[in-house]
Amino acid sequence: MLYDRKITCPVCGSVFKARAIKKNSYRIIKKDPDFFIRYSRISPYFYDVWVCDECGYASIKTDFEKLSDYDADTIKEQLTPKWHKKNFPEVYDIDLAIQRYKLSLLNYYTINSKPSKKAMNYLKLAWMYRLKEDSKNEMNFLTQALDNLNSAYFNESFPMYGMNKFTAMYLIGELMRRTGAGEKSLIWFSQVITSTMASENIKDLARQQKNLVSNEVNENSINKQQKDKKKGLFNKFRI
Numbered sequence: 733m734l735y736d737r738k739i740t741c742p743v744c745g746s747v748f749k750a751r752a753i754k755k756n757s758y759r760i761i762k763k764d765p766d767f768f769i770r771y772s773r774i775s776p777y778f779y780d781v782w783v784c785d786e787c788g789y790a791s792i793k794t795d796f797e798k799l800s801d802y803d804a805d806t807i808k809e810q811l812t813p814k815w816h817k818k819n820f821p822e823v824y825d826i827d828l829a830i831q832r833y834k835l836s837l838l839n840y841y842t843i844n845s846k847p848s849k850k851a852m853n854y855l856k857l858a859w860m861y862r863l864k865e866d867s868k869n870e871m872n873f874l875t876q877a878l879d880n881l882n883s884a885y886f887n888e889s890f891p892m893y894g895m896n897k898f899t900a901m902y903l904i905g906e907l908m909r910r911t912g913a914g915e916k917s918l919i920w921f922s923q924v925i926t927s928t929m930a931s932e933n934i935k936d937l938a939r940q941q942k943n944l945v946s947n948e949v950n951e952n953s954i955n956k957q958q959k960d961k962k963k964g965l966f967n968k969f970r971i
């Protein structure tokens with residue numbers, strides 16, 4: 733299911749083997765509304781980060797070769813002296829994937845990468861914790877992904893990691909919904925739904941999630957009303 737790709741590190745120039753998954757070795761089981769894909773057998777997310785074990789440079793593979801000389805020097809000066817070789821195993825598991833996504837994030841912070849890059853990295857980390865059913869860490873990283881995506885939305889140009897403006901707006905709404913800002917998410921979903929430029933596909937997703945939030949908001953207010961009613965009774969009888 734796996735094979736090696738020869739990669740030249742843009743920081744130190746050494747050639748290393750990056751593990752890669754053969755296309756026919758995984759199958760999509762399900763897609764979550766925030767675009768996380770659940771795969772059967774082996775997950776491509778586990779092999780999404782490339783790491784040069786010589787110098788410690790790491791990034792999500794689509795960004796790996798897009799590095800300026802200035803950023804390469806920064807990594808050489810600030811990160812490489814602290815790097816200890818890891819000798820990663822042949823097959824990666826979820827804990828190793830988490831470690832590698834964190835390493836990539838450390839690189840993005842070292843070279844002060846754009847918020848969109850950090851957002852994607854945080855989002856993928858959150859998904860790994862979702863797979864592990866560790867909701868505390870998942871929420872923490874979803875929140876960071878949302879902060880960075882918000883900043884990317886207002887300061888960067890589109891397309892961004894294959895997302896157009898409306899997909900990003902939808903995703904901001906969805907991350908808000910997941911991190912407990914349901915009422916705020918309605919504004920973003922509505923903007924997608926009423927846009928004349930957004931595709932029907934993304935509008936449908938926005939409609940679904942908007943209904944989900946509206947139901948949750950209604951349920952919460954009904955629960956609150958019932959509680960208030962009970963409270964009223966208790967007060968009445970001074971219990």
Ligand SMILES: [Zn+2]
Pocket residue numbers: 741742743744745746784785786787788789
């Ligand atoms: Zn290197």
